[in-house]
Amino acid sequence: MSGSSAAASVPARGNGQYVLVVVEDPAILELLSTTLDLAGYRVATARTGIQGMTRLAEHRFDLVILDIALPDIDDLGKGRRFRPADRPPVLFLTAYERLGLLVPELGLGEADYVTMPFRISEVLARAHVLLRGRGSVGQGPCYGDLVLDDATCQAWRGRRALDLTPAEYRLLRHLLVNAERVLSKEQICRHVWGDARAGNAIEKLVSRLRHKVDQEQPPLIHTRRGFGYRLGR
Secondary structure, three states, X not given: OOOOOOOOOOOOOOOOOEEEEEOOOHHHHHHHHHHHHHOOOEEEEEOOHHHHHHHHHHOOOOEEEEEOOOOXXXXXXXXXXXXXXXXXXXXXXXXXXXXXXXXXXXOOOOEEEEEEOOOHHHHHHHHHHHHOOOOOHHHOOEEOOEEEEOOXXXXXXXXXEEOOOHHHHHHHHHHHHOOOOOEOHHHHHXXXXXXXXXXXXXXXXXXXXXXXXXXXXXXOEEEEOOOEEEEOO
């Protein structure tokens, strides 16, 4: 765990990574969530350890920013058994005199801290350092809680891994990078198989993919009758 000075040269910008901010103070929570959002991160918030635990169960996060002064901070770790690849790094917010109370036993990943009162530029810089080099799902194409990792051809909806065939993965990725656009069956065929397919091959493929992706709300894969399919809310 490193100290509390940040290199001024660190480019404190996000790339769509998913950050959970767990802070009780509403003013600090608003400051952090607004600033992180403007800096290019996707942000979820919680004001208690129990709420944070719920968020961690629902979604796959790239970073957790955690105030160690939370009265129920121990609840954040209850029942959590992270696989190594799932452990998000954690950036602790702490008063200097409380440094000895940092809680590595929460089962999260690599950790760092900033002391309060903090400079927002330091929070952004340390968040960037913790995320740097993580070839995680935060680096792949994403839409809401739907995230793809092209390095491993894996996909997740929240924290639920999707068991996709190669054709389903190609289809989902094509829909995702063209989110909110309607793609025709012909366009999808050319991308997924490289040629046209007769019959209802696309309908069957989309149906299988929709069954795997849309178990949660809201549904993301939509049919535009007579035109094709789109991914969106």
